[in-house]
Amino acid sequence: MVKMLWMINRRKGEPERRKIITRINAYHGVTVATSSMTAKPYNAEFGLPLPGFLHADCPHFWRFGLDGESEEAFTERMARNLRDLIEREGPETIAGMFAEPVQGAGGVIPPSKGYFDAIRPILREYGIPLIADEVICGFGRLGEMWGSDHYDMEPDAIIASKCITAGYYPMGAVILGEKLANDLTEASEAAEEFPTALPQQAARSAARLP
Template structure:
């Protein structure tokens, strides 16, 4: 089983030709930023798991807290007005360290689920406010937001064409990657101005009264680890405010220190309405 693709496991996001030739790398355990396979071969896991093991794989504080929690109960929901005390404590702590002075925290199982939940919240709020037509979601080419139907439609990668996505109402704006998309003799500042001008033109073309939100990663992660061009967010935020379009920062990859600050929003002077 370990030398070929003979198990019953269905592999996700994997090159099957390579898998069939080499077999899977079966991980046994982790220490700090390293993981070890079942033959005790050591690997530097530069992806931190799936971007989520920011404190390493054997942080003693996390182990202690997890063991303590499992001795009480392993998990519980927060429906019907019932929830664990830890859920309340964590909600308060997240707001305390967030860029927001106040707010609400909604816990999900993944970034995909979080993005889908955000879409539904925006749609519901707009309907309750008498604007049911405000449903369109603008994201960007090369942006990555997840694998569920809504999140995949937000993701501006060509492989989603295999699923006949995006769904109607999901629109992909320009990717602010100056090195790849800058024109000959165009300065980075002029490139950013063009990105902002194109975004405003797209908003007007689609009709601002039909747009529920604009969603962006501070740094595009799975799309290629692409930082925005200089002053990109400084120029697009006034445009979004002008047309009353909420700015949603997808911090699933960038958050908790990955850009040098606790939040990618801090690094790029983003003032979001919602953080994923």
């Protein structure tokens, strides 16, 4: 997903739009890139995160709420801090924000009340896609097909794995919303990376075969 965003932005003439936002206590994996997105202190052992991987606040009201702060005020502060982060870094340099609906390995942390409703308009305002990491929450774990349905996240893309095969076989998926799918199709036509199975493309590829 990160590589798709980078490729799309480069092909759209926005090569500087590369930074990735995740949240403190996020868990997204163990590769160099996904460890950089996994915002747990132990990744400092590896000299991570890599530059350009930014960690926003963890919306855990019980843990990070201030004395006397209501949950609503906490959510507003989370959103304000996210806006500050985006503006400090430069909105035109941010490729996307990744979020688990409920943060899983970081401590099973549901977001504070209204969290996704508060951050969604900020991301939209700056043209930053929201990507739901549904590796743990998808396929009914929160009572609906997607955890993002449960929280009305309205993500621009979904990452899924684990439950696709009930864990019997390792398989993951990146599911793009219409806008990103169109952007990727356009970018991949030129780059011939992440080829989409459009009939014209398939024909062109076949024509090149000996």
